[in-house]
Amino acid sequence: MPTPAPALDAPPSTAAAGPLAIGPHTVRPPVVLAPMAGITNAPFRTLCREFSGGKGLFVSEMITTRALVERNEKTMQLIRFDASETPRSIQLYGVDPVTVGKAVRMIAEEDLADHIDLNFGCPVPKVTRKGGGSALPYKRNLLRAILREAVAGAGDLPVTMKMRKGIDDDHITFLDAGRIAVEEGVTAIALHGRTAAQHYGGTADWESIARLKEHVPEIPVLGNGDIWSAEDALRMVRETGCDGVVVGRGCLGRPWLFADLVAAFEGRDDFARPTLREVADVMVRHATLLGEWLGDEARGVVDFRKHVAWYLKGFSVGSEMRKRLAVTSSLQELRGGLDELDLDQPWPAGADGPRGRTSGNNRVVLPDGWLKDPYDCAGVGEDAELDTSGG
Numbered sequence: 001m002p003t004p005a006p007a008l009d010a011p012p013s014t015a016a017a018g019p020l021a022i023g024p025h026t027v028r029p030p031v032v033l034a035p036m037a038g039i040t041n042a043p044f045r046t047l048c049r050e051f052s053g054g055k056g057l058f059v060s061e062m063i064t065t066r067a068l069v070e071r072n073e074k075t076m077q078l079i080r081f082d083a084s085e086t087p088r089s090i091q092l093y094g095v096d097p098v099t100v101g102k103a104v105r106m107i108a109e110e111d112l113a114d115h116i117d118l119n120f121g122c123p124v125p126k127v128t129r130k131g132g133g134s135a136l137p138y139k140r141n142l143l144r145a146i147l148r149e150a151v152a153g154a155g156d157l158p159v160t161m162k163m164r165k166g167i168d169d170d171h172i173t174f175l176d177a178g179r180i181a182v183e184e185g186v187t188a189i190a191l192h193g194r195t196a197a198q199h200y201g202g203t204a205d206w207e208s209i210a211r212l213k214e215h216v217p218e219i220p221v222l223g224n225g226d227i228w229s230a231e232d233a234l235r236m237v238r239e240t241g242c243d244g245v246v247v248g249r250g251c252l253g254r255p256w257l258f259a260d261l262v263a264a265f266e267g268r269d270d271f272a273r274p275t276l277r278e279v280a281d282v283m284v285r286h287a288t289l290l291g292e293w294l295g296d297e298a299r300g301v302v303d304f305r306k307h308v309a310w311y312l313k314g315f316s317v318g319s320e321m322r323k324r325l326a327v328t329s330s331l332q333e334l335r336g337g338l339d340e341l342d343l344d345q346p347w348p349a350g351a352d353g354p355r356g357r358t359s360g361n362n363r364v365v366l367p368d369g370w371l372k373d374p375y376d377c378a379g380v381g382e383d384a385e386l387d388t389s390g391g
Contacts, residue, residue: 042080062122321337
């Protein structure tokens with residue numbers, strides 16, 4: 001566990017948000033790990049959960065409904081949960097209401113999860129060009145049909161949804177989508193305060209989160225976007241009145257952020273400020289967990305490579321060593337390279353800033369004629385479903 005930071009002169013101002021109710025599940029503190037393709041697999045969820053002391057909600061990476069229904073081998077591995085994970089949370093992506101309904105019923109009938117989240121926020125072209133992710137809420141009737149099938153198929157399982165403000169500034173959908181969600185029995189909504197066109201660029205619009213909270217007071221609203229530290233999470237709750245926060249890129253290379261979030265919401269100030277030695281230990285553990293999960297050490301270390309730069313951000317590590325660590329193929333090689341560093345380096349100032357993708361102002365790739373009618377769903381069917389999982 002990384003070393004807690006020295007006590008602050010005054011404790012952080014606690015947020016007003018209390019426990020978050022997701023159907024029968026109480027999430028205390030109201031903190032959720034955002035689904036991220038290729039990131040929030042079982043090993044990363046384990047790390048985050050360990051740092052949080054088991055508090056919070058940790059969602060799987062995005063699962064494609066068609067691949068789930070067809071029992072794709074990769075997909076079935078992605079939905080494997082550790083015995084200690086509770087509640088088990090799956091995020092589904094789908095475009096066809098019938099396929100979404102089948103997937104949800106499969107989860108409910110086979111006891112594959114305890115909570116289902118629906119993805120209407122992904123902005124990547126391979127998703128939006130099929131009418132999925134952040135493109136889908138523009139088609140109001142299609143959104144309603146998918147939510148209706150999902151809620152009906154889920155039985156006693158709570159169904160939530162994550163979305164963005166809209167496709168772009170000329171096609172804002174979050175208020176209409178929020179009202180449809182309430183009418184169709186969705187349990188909670190998470191809003192990323194960006195449009196699809198923004199991707200991850202610019203600054204998240206937290207005011208839109210406040211507007212959604214006012215618009216749908218019947219159910220919890222969670223805020224997402226630009227939470228890089230525990231202080232950001234408290235500020236979001238104070239400024240927007242949201243019922244909880246969803247943390248995505250802020251925890252890349254920072255799984256101990258969930259320890260900070262728990263501390264902040266509990267009114268404590270013992271935030272983690274790990275030395276490079278402690279970060280290195282977490283890196284090796286992360287790679288080890290990936291190898292165990294994949295059943296092959298080398299595959300685990302190769303999969304870990306994308307995390308190296310995030311973990312080392314802010315520390316004094318030469319470019320050649322960074323490149324070397326990013327191409328390691330064994331735990332011994334990874335550990336050996338890390339041991340050559342000055343591991344006594346303290347937590348660097350300013351290391352809590354943005355990480356991950358930051359591109360913005362992108363043209364959103366959509367199906368032909370998608371924007372002609374916000375209600376017509378013609379041309380969207382099962383063949384629009386992606387056949388692989390992971391975003």
